[in-house]
Amino acid sequence: MTTPSEELKTAVIIEDDAEIRHILAEVLESSGFSTVSVGNGIDGVRAVLTYQPVLTTIDVNMPGIDGIEAAKRIRAQSDTFIIMLTGLNDEADVIAGLGAGADEYLAKPFRPRELRARVEALMRRSRPAGEVPATPAAPAQGSAGPGSPGVEPTTASIAAAAPDGGVPPMPAPADGLPMEAASVPFVDGDGEWLLHRDLRLHPENRIALIDGDELELTRTEFDLLATLLESKRRVRSKADLTLVLRGDSYVTSSFVGDADKRAVEAHMTNLRRKLGESAASPRYIETVRGVGYRLTSEG
Known part of the structure; x- marks a missing residue:
């Protein structure tokens, strides 16, 4: 049925x-x-x-x-x-x-x-x-x-x-403009939010805010950002992030090719642009050369 x-x-x-x-x-x-x-x-x-x-x-x-x-x-x-x-x-x-x-x-x-x-x-x-x-x-x-x-x-x-x-x-x-998505209500209770500097993210309600202003992220961008916020300063490799987006648990269970890693790089570039930062001077996400990505330090 x-x-x-x-x-x-x-x-x-x-x-x-x-x-x-x-x-x-x-x-x-x-x-x-x-x-x-x-x-x-x-x-x-x-x-x-x-x-x-x-x-x-x-x-x-x-x-x-x-x-x-x-x-x-x-x-x-x-x-x-x-x-x-x-x-x-x-x-x-x-x-x-x-x-x-x-x-x-x-x-x-x-x-x-x-x-x-x-x-x-x-x-x-x-x-x-x-x-x-x-x-x-x-x-x-x-x-x-x-x-x-x-x-x-x-x-x-x-x-x-x-x-x-x-x-x-x-x-x-x-007026010929794209239809705006319905506004998402703010959720009280800091215990449910992931925080880094002035960036706040609510995984369940899929809300991301910078200094109180909501970010318009794609599903993939949101999932990447949530993964990095949950991981804090732990480095996440491009292969690891590929598997997170696929929903796979173990690297050994699924092949990750160069094209998959470049796709993660492209998503990360788009995410950084929406966060208003660059790889050269990151405020939220830093690149660990040859390895992957992690949050910047709070200092």
């Missing part, structure tokens, strides 16, 4: 190659997801805003807006997990995708079991309280009809949400 939480587990696939779309859909559906497939970035952004998926896969090279731009637009308005699909040797795409807000990357050609492993690792990551999305939104009145391009709902729950197979138009935020 399917539990209510399983019924809500939706994935959006943004991929212009029909064969790869089919493979992605098969793997994700075998992992318990309802899937919606689209063939370009514009429809992909609309599908994410409409169906509020837990997971989104995005191909980097697509017609119209590319995957990097699609990821930026999605991340501005959604907290969905994002997996970027890149060419085997396109390291620049990996770095750009992570900089755009992606949580993971997968190089083509990929093995289905590798995709499953990456997805399972993301699903093990903690989610903010009450964040599980509601049932997929029904198309708004006057939404696109059967002629809508490239939308492939593949389960009954998705078909019920959009019986004509169309994706409703993307909601128009006021």
Whole structure:
């Protein structure tokens, strides 16, 4: 019997190659997801805003807006997990995708079991309280009809949400600006906060503050920061941080390659930028050359 939480587990696939779309859909559906497939970035952004998926896969090279731009637009308005699909040797795409807000990357050609492993690792990551999305939104009145391009709902729950197979138009935020996330209430009780200098982080409510101002962090950036705050002055290697993000417990149980370590470096660069610091003059996180990262001293 399917539990209510399983019924809500939706994935959006943004991929212009029909064969790869089919493979992605098969793997994700075998992992318990309802899937919606689209063939370009514009429809992909609309599908994410409409169906509020837990997971989104995005191909980097697509017609119209590319995957990097699609990821930026999605991340501005959604907290969905994002997996970027890149060419085997396109390291620049990996770095750009992570900089755009992606949580993971997968190089083509990929093995289905590798995709499953990456997805399972993301699903093990903690989610903010009450964040599980509601049932997929029904198309708004006057939404696109059967002629809508490239939308492939593949389960009954998705078909019920959009019986004509169309994706409703993307909601128009006021003044053309990204829709702001609902404000998160402040939680009293310093015992629940992780503290370092003027940086405060609440792991359960996933709130990060600097001098009282809330930081807009991606899931991955938040998890990296929380891990370093919990570790205090203990150095965490890039391989160690990779396994933390995957949810793996032991280095010996999972392979960590150079690309994974570079991905951690890219996430750390983005995190430092949002913290308002640089590696050369760190206030919160320092690099231990050849090893990894740790908090700066309090002095």
